[in-house]
Amino acid sequence: MSEVLNIALPKGRLGQRVYNLFEQAGYYCEDLKIGEGRKLIFNNKELNINFFWVKPSDVHVYVERGAADVGAAGKDILDEYSPDVYELLDLKTGICRMAVAAPENFVEDPEKVLRVATEFPNIAAKYYAGLGRDIDIIKLKGSLEIAPIIGLADVIVDIVETGTTLRENKLIIKDEIMQISARLIANKSSFNFKFKRINDLINKLASLNI
Amino acid sequence: MKSLNDDISLINFLRNEELAALKLRALYSCNGYIGWRMSKFEEYEFYIRNKDFLVSENVLTFTDVNGKLMALKPDITLSIIRHMKDEPESLRKVFYDENVYRVSGNSKTFREIKQAGVECVGAVTEREVSEIILLAADSLKLLAADKNISLNISHLDLIAELLAKLNLNLETQNKIIKFIADKNSHGIKELCNSDELVKLASLSGSYKAVMPELENIFNKNNLSLNNFKNIIKNLINKNSELENILRIDFAAVSDLNYYNGLVFQGFIEGIPARILAGGQYDKLMRRMGHKSGAVGFAVYLDMLDKSIRS
Numbered sequence: 001m002s003e004v005l006n007i008a009l010p011k012g013r014l015g016q017r018v019y020n021l022f023e024q025a026g027y028y029c030e031d032l033k034i035g036e037g038r039k040l041i042f043n044n045k046e047l048n049i050n051f052f053w054v055k056p057s058d059v060h061v062y063v064e065r066g067a068a069d070v071g072a073a074g075k076d077i078l079d080e081y082s083p084d085v086y087e088l089l090d091l092k093t094g095i096c097r098m099a100v101a102a103p104e105n106f107v108e109d110p111e112k113v114l115r116v117a118t119e120f121p122n123i124a125a126k127y128y129a130g131l132g133r134d135i136d137i138i139k140l141k142g143s144l145e146i147a148p149i150i151g152l153a154d155v156i157v158d159i160v161e162t163g164t165t166l167r168e169n170k171l172i173i174k175d176e177i178m179q180i181s182a183r184l185i186a187n188k189s190s191f192n193f194k195f196k197r198i199n200d201l202i203n204k205l206a207s208l209n210i
Numbered sequence: 211m212k213s214l215n216d217d218i219s220l221i222n223f224l225r226n227e228e229l230a231a232l233k234l235r236a237l238y239s240c241n242g243y244i245g246w247r248m249s250k251f252e253e254y255e256f257y258i259r260n261k262d263f264l265v266s267e268n269v270l271t272f273t274d275v276n277g278k279l280m281a282l283k284p285d286i287t288l289s290i291i292r293h294m295k296d297e298p299e300s301l302r303k304v305f306y307d308e309n310v311y312r313v314s315g316n317s318k319t320f321r322e323i324k325q326a327g328v329e330c331v332g333a334v335t336e337r338e339v340s341e342i343i344l345l346a347a348d349s350l351k352l353l354a355a356d357k358n359i360s361l362n363i364s365h366l367d368l369i370a371e372l373l374a375k376l377n378l379n380l381e382t383q384n385k386i387i388k389f390i391a392d393k394n395s396h397g398i399k400e401l402c403n404s405d406e407l408v409k410l411a412s413l414s415g416s417y418k419a420v421m422p423e424l425e426n427i428f429n430k431n432n433l434s435l436n437n438f439k440n441i442i443k444n445l446i447n448k449n450s451e452l453e454n455i456l457r458i459d460f461a462a463v464s465d466l467n468y469y470n471g472l473v474f475q476g477f478i479e480g481i482p483a484r485i486l487a488g489g490q491y492d493k494l495m496r497r498m499g500h501k502s503g504a505v506g507f508a509v510y511l512d513m514l515d516k517s518i519r520s
Contacts, residue, residue, distance in 0.1 A: 064482065064483075065482050065516070065518070066480070066481075066482030066517075066518045067518055084483055085392075086392055086393040086394075086461065087392045087393065087394040087397070088393055088394075088395075089396065090396040186393075187482055188461075188477070188482075188483055188484065189477045189478075189479070189480075189481060189482050189483060189484070190482075191393075191414070192360035192362065192414075192457060192459075192477050193358055193360065193477075193479045195414065195415070
């Protein structure tokens with residue numbers, strides 16, 4: 001019997017998309033399809049795999065600390081937290097971009113410190129450091145679009161998928177920082193000791209022609 | 211009131227990491243390494259000059275009575291080199307076990323961390339490099355008890371040769387090195403069209419499995435490749451057990467400004483990150499004005515408590 005493979009997936013829409021890829025690659029769990037409930041751990045004894053559903057911004061923590069051998073995390077999360085994990089494959093799903101957005105009529109005053117509202121302070125800081133721009137980061141945990149409207153911030157740095165939310169709040173994209181998609185990550189220690197299992201998973205996912 | 215008598219074994223009173231440190235001291239002493247004790251502090255400036263050599267660049271500082279800005283030691287190797295006379299013709303072998311002060315992992319706070327290590331300095335040849343790798347494997351075995359271990363080895367000169375062919379600027383080069391450390395082949399593909407580098411980054415496995423692949427990438431007469439091959443082949447020939455422990459994996463990469471030649475990282479099953487890291491650091495020696503060669507490694511004993519308890 002091969003050793004057990006623990007897989008951490010992000011709860012929500014991205015996790016569902018990633019799970020579909022895993023299923024196509026032959027890594028599935030019957031209970032998981034039926035269960036829309038609150039259960040967070042699912043296993044397939046035959047394949048000897050466990051799936052954990054965890055918060056999207058926690059997947060890398062489970063993997064870095066070895067509670068999961070592999071997982072799927074957005075490139076935004078990986079760049080923000082720089083976890084000590086391997087980034088093995090671009091799963092090419094959950095595609096979106098990190099962008100700077102501001103009210104349509106916003107004109108930047110280069111003499112003023114730019115107030116940036118974001119959920120990703122490290123990505124924002126790095127981006128503006130590259131431009132040599134002095135900024136004041138305002139860390140928020142959601143509904144960022146309000147910040148420039150009510151005068152809390154000048155611009156926002158956020159994930160943009162379709163752009164609908166921005167349009168509805170009369171914000172426009174000023175600059176694109178990076179392209180984002182889900183990545184297959186692995187614990188650096190597990191990779192050695194469960195090499196065959198993890199390597200099989202990479203090959204099967206890669207052969208889906210995603 | 212009880213008093214200590216001969217029946218009591220003092221070893222029973224050691225904490226896990228103290229016992230581990232003691233075992234390593236014994237191993238290194240038995241192999242002819244001399245203990246090195248660091249009881250003084252270095253200037254802050256000394257570490258900052260070599261900050262990329264440090265595991266984390268944050269250094270705890272204090273002002274000494276004479277007004278000088280000093281640092282609590284974040285690293286031992288730099289001090290050993292600084293205080294050792296440069297004698298390129300002879301061979302000096304030292305070991306240490308000390309507390310170091312640095313930010314541990316993603317904790318974002320300073321920790322006191324127990325670290326042990328060995329350094330071999332002077333006329334370092336393939337023989338000394340092999341000896342250090344053997345000692346690293348023995349250290350892992352000693353700490354792992356019955357768990358599986360893996361000593362991942364790479365050769366920085368091979369990576370440097372492929373990078374040199376591409377004529378990249380320093381920034382892109384550093385990004386690629388980070389991608390190699392992360393096994394991020396898709397990232398490398400985006401930055402440069404070197405199939406060889408992409409291949410190199412994805413290689414991982416035993417000598418038997420990986421060496422033929424390397425021979426496809428590099429010329430058969432490549433000096434670095436032959437050096438790599440000789441060292442690993444001789445080690446396995448001497449001790450067949452090493453065939454299952456040594457793993458060729460280029461994700462074991464270190465800063466090219468300090469390290470060169472063979473570098474390695476050690477893992478123990480169940481411990482989530484590398485517990486041992488080291489390699490040849492002739493470039494650090496040159497930066498510090500020394501002519502000697504050097505090779506060594508450190509064991510991060512704090513990692514012993516980081517295993518997943520199921």
